[in-house]
Amino acid sequence: MRDTLSTRFLGRTVLLAILALYTCYSAGPFLWIASMSLRTTSEISANAYALPETLHWEKYIEAWTGSNYGTYFWNSTIVVVSAVLALTIIGAMAAHCLARYRFPGNRVVLFVIFSTLIFPPQITIISLFQSLVEYRLYDTLLGLTLVYIAIQLPLTVYILEGFFARIPQDLYDAAKVDGYSHWEIFWKITMPVGMPAIATTVILNFINLWNEFLYAVVLITDESNRTLPLGVQKFMGDQLEDIGMISTGLMIAIVPVIVVYAFFSEKLIQGMTAGAVK
Amino acid sequence: MIVFVTPALLMYAAFTAYPVIRTFWNSVHIIRPGGRTEFVGLDHYVELFANDDIFFRAVTNTLTWAGVAPLIDVGVGLLLALCLYARVPFARIFRVAWFTPVLISYVVVAILWMWIYNYDWGVANMLLRSVGLEDWQQTWIGHPDTALWSLIFAHAWKWAGFNMVVCLAAIHALPREVLEAAELDNCGWFHKLVFIIVPMIRPTLVNLLILAFIGKMRVFDLVWIMTGGGPMWSTETVSTYVYKRAFEWNTFDLGYPSTVAAIWFIVVLCCVLGLTWLFRQRDRLEY
Numbered sequence: 001m002r003d004t005l006s007t008r009f010l011g012r013t014v015l016l017a018i019l020a021l022y023t024c025y026s027a028g029p030f031l032w033i034a035s036m037s038l039r040t041t042s043e044i045s046a047n048a049y050a051l052p053e054t055l056h057w058e059k060y061i062e063a064w065t066g067s068n069y070g071t072y073f074w075n076s077t078i079v080v081v082s083a084v085l086a087l088t089i090i091g092a093m094a095a096h097c098l099a100r101y102r103f104p105g106n107r108v109v110l111f112v113i114f115s116t117l118i119f120p121p122q123i124t125i126i127s128l129f130q131s132l133v134e135y136r137l138y139d140t141l142l143g144l145t146l147v148y149i150a151i152q153l154p155l156t157v158y159i160l161e162g163f164f165a166r167i168p169q170d171l172y173d174a175a176k177v178d179g180y181s182h183w184e185i186f187w188k189i190t191m192p193v194g195m196p197a198i199a200t201t202v203i204l205n206f207i208n209l210w211n212e213f214l215y216a217v218v219l220i221t222d223e224s225n226r227t228l229p230l231g232v233q234k235f236m237g238d239q240l241e242d243i244g245m246i247s248t249g250l251m252i253a254i255v256p257v258i259v260v261y262a263f264f265s266e267k268l269i270q271g272m273t274a275g276a277v278k
Numbered sequence: 279m280i281v282f283v284t285p286a287l288l289m290y291a292a293f294t295a296y297p298v299i300r301t302f303w304n305s306v307h308i309i310r311p312g313g314r315t316e317f318v319g320l321d322h323y324v325e326l327f328a329n330d331d332i333f334f335r336a337v338t339n340t341l342t343w344a345g346v347a348p349l350i351d352v353g354v355g356l357l358l359a360l361c362l363y364a365r366v367p368f369a370r371i372f373r374v375a376w377f378t379p380v381l382i383s384y385v386v387v388a389i390l391w392m393w394i395y396n397y398d399w400g401v402a403n404m405l406l407r408s409v410g411l412e413d414w415q416q417t418w419i420g421h422p423d424t425a426l427w428s429l430i431f432a433h434a435w436k437w438a439g440f441n442m443v444v445c446l447a448a449i450h451a452l453p454r455e456v457l458e459a460a461e462l463d464n465c466g467w468f469h470k471l472v473f474i475i476v477p478m479i480r481p482t483l484v485n486l487l488i489l490a491f492i493g494k495m496r497v498f499d500l501v502w503i504m505t506g507g508g509p510m511w512s513t514e515t516v517s518t519y520v521y522k523r524a525f526e527w528n529t530f531d532l533g534y535p536s537t538v539a540a541i542w543f544i545v546v547l548c549c550v551l552g553l554t555w556l557f558r559q560r561d562r563l564e565y
Contacts (some may be wrong), residue, residue, distance in 0.1 A: 012366070019372055025440065025525055027375040029390050032401070042489055048399040083445045094286035095318065100407050103280060109287070116551045120496045122520045122539035127300035129294065129524075130309075150293030153286060211383035213499040214517075218525065233503060236389055243393070250386050257381045270378065277532045 017112035026260060030254075037251040041244035048208030063248040067238070071224060079141050079227060080209045083148040087156050087205050088198060090149070096190045100172065116154040125218055132219060139221050147219060148209050156201045161198035166189055203264055204271035210257065228253055298543075304536035311530055322537035333538060335511045335546075336519040340495060343430055343515070344549075348490035350434045352483060355441020362442070362472065363449050373446075376439040384436075384499030392504055393431040395419050418495055422512035429513055437493070441486050449475060450484035484557040488550060495546050516542045525544050 022206065034046055038052040063069065098110050127149055129138065137143030171193065175185050191198070213229045220226060226234065235249045261268055305323070306315045320411035326333055341431060380389070394401045395418035403415045418428040456478070476483070484495050500515035501507060507522065516538065523535035553557045 013360060015364070016366060019358075019366060022358065023372060025374045026379060026435070027434075029380065029394065029401075033390060045399075049404070064285055090285045090289065093282040097280065097282035101282075109283065113286075113290065116290075118492050118546060119294075119298070120517070120542055120546050121498075122496075122517060122535075123301050123543040124294060126520070126524050126536050126539060127297035127304060130300070130304075130313075131297065134313075144419075146289075148291060150289050154294075157286060179304070179554070182282075209383055211381075211385075213384055213502075214521075217502075218421050229383050232383070232385045232389075235403065246389065250389060254382060255384055257383075258378075261378065261381055265374065268381075272448055273440070278413035 025091070029085045033250055033254075036244060036247035038248075039244055041242050044244050053144050054134075059245065059248045060252065063235075063245060063252060067231075067235050068223065068226070068247070069231065069235075069249070069252060070099045072226050072228045075141060075225060076210060076228040079145050079148060080206060083145045083152070083209055084202055084205045086149050087152050088144075088202055091153055091156035091201065092160055092191065092194070093186065094153075094157050095164050096186050098157070099164035099167075100185075100190070110157075113154045113157050117158070121151070121214055125215065128215075129218055138219060139225055141225055144216060144219050144227070146213065147215050150225060151212075151215065154210060158207060159201050159204075160197055161193065162192055167193050199267055200271040201204075201266050202271075203260070206260070208255065279397055286518055287493070292398075300544075302428040302540050303538045304533050305540040306537075307533045309536075317535075318533070318553035322534050323541070326537055326541065329498040332511055332518075333519060334515040336507075336516045339511075339513060340428065340497070340515045340517075343433075343497060344491050344494035347434060347437075347494050348487045350430075351437045351441050352445075352486045354438040355433070355443075355486070356476075356483070358442040358473070359439065359445035359449060362446055364467075373443070378439070379436045380440045381550070382436070385503055387436050388500050391435070391500075394421065394432075395428055396513045419513075420509060422510045425505055425509060425512045426540060429501060429504060433494075433497065435462055437490065441490070444482060444486055445479065452478055482530065487557070490551065491552065492546070495542075495549070534535045537546055 007020050032049070035050075035052055036048075038055045039050075040056060040059070043050070053192070065128040069274065094113075098106055132143045132147075135143075137146070137228060169188065171189055172185060175189055209228060212227075216227050216230050220230060223234075234251045239245045239249070258259070282348055306317065306319055308318055310316075361451070363372060366372070376522075397403060397415070397417045397420070402418055405414065406414050419425045451461075452475070456468070457473060470492050488511050496517055497515050498521065500517050501513050502514050502521070505513045507518045520538050522534045523529060523538065
């Protein structure tokens with residue numbers, strides 16, 4: 001008995017050690033940039049791995065004022081918030097329709113939307129570029145927003161349809177007896193009851209679009225229209241070898257996501273994993 | 279009531295269906311700036327298959343990535359999930375620490391890993407020096423032999439946490455009784471893993487593998503910022519190649535990159551159909 005107990009204990013210790021190592025690997029890089037973001041480049045060149053001796057918080061102000069971070073943040077916010085709002089409404093309406101009304105081609109529409117999830121972005125990106133140029137939407141935030149709505153729409157509809165289809169039919173029957181219109185049924189039943197799934201897609205879309213790079217790099221060129229990922233890339237190019245300043249810039253870009261994570265971690269994990277669990 | 283689905287269908291038609299069709303139309307034309315087009319039939323396709331070495335290099339790299347990385351991602355994710363399921367202490371902290379990389383944008387991940395791979399002061403070489411393996415030091419992303427694998431490693435760093443969380447959710451959704459019955463039968467943890475947990479969460483694992491596969495077939499951001507496809511095309515992926523041909527090189531033709539995109543679209547579609555068929559559930563487990 002004692003033998004098995006001690007082997008168990010040994011096993012646990014080994015396991016914990018492996019997990020601690022993995023955690024260093026997974027979280028270490030963050031702590032590294034976090035510490036570098038508070039140190040000057042000359043301190044970093046002396047020793048890249050020391051902890052900050054004096055906390056140079058002024059570097060954050062310098063990074064923010066010495067670049068266009070304000071513009072990048074504002075652009076990202078406008079594009080992402082409007083795209084997520086539109087996605088939520090358009091996506092929920094479509095999902096409601098597909099989950100609740102029977103019409104010929106219902107399943108076909110769902111299948112087509114679902115299969116879009118596997119499309120590589122290249123298949124649309126060149127022609128989107130052409131079309132946006134033709135309609136004078138190239139290099140505008142409106143154009144980027146429209147594209148963002150389109151790229152996240154399939155996943156949004158797919159997740160919401162799955163959830164809406166499981167809402168009990170009784171609720172809808174009762175609403176019909178009470179004389180609700182189709183529109184009222186959508187706003188007063190599907191939307192409130194489906195709120196957990198809607199929150200999930202909102203967070204998922206927010207993170208995906210906040211970090212989106214490929215479409216932005218193709219469709220935006222002007223400095224004043226850059227979103228945050230483009231801005232960070234530009235900032236890195238501008239600062240050249242100024243590692244300390246770049247780390248500060250990176251931290252500024254990471255912080256909003258970490259804040260969202262801190263407040264909504266459960267919802268966020270659900271959102272990121274929705275669709276993959278069966 | 280069909281009105282409800284109309285906005286979504288309009289968006290889909292304008293920003294997904296039409297561009298796909300237009301890309302195929304592009305692929306049989308030369309498209310010069312200013313919209314001057316010229317029909318060339320299948321010339322681009324012939325050129326691509328006959329003479330385009332860089333394209334085949336990009337395909338090899340991308341397929342290597344898409345073949346190896348899903349196994350790493352899902353394997354590591356599953357192991358981590360099992361560790362958390364075994365109720366180790368600090369599980370909450372572990373989960374947060376492992377999941378965070380998923381949320382970070384590729385731009386940040388790329389810059390971070392460029393530093394980790396830095397020859398003089400990067401973590402990778404520093405660790406090698408500290409254990410006395412100076413000879414193994416590399417210019418990790420600067421050498422054609424190591425660049426692709428370094429990128430695959432950095433990419434796996436970002437995605438393992440995602441797979442962990444999904445696997446954990448799937449394991450927690452399993453019926454208690456089955457696992458308890460296994461414990462009563464004195465089933466060791468390895469057998470429990472191989473004969474009970476993996477078969478039961480198989481649909482989730484298959485989804486994750488296919489999801490990871492699709493993600494790797496389109497990989498762009500990380501490569502673009504870290505190496506730009508270099509050195510010597512050793513990290514060129516199909517995505518970066520299309521981007522270069524369309525927007526970087528002064529070839530003044532959007533037709534040829536559209537051909538590459540069209541072919542790649544068909545390849546991805548066939549691969550996903552093939553994988554789905556390969557992993558189809560022959561006998562559904564009921565529980």
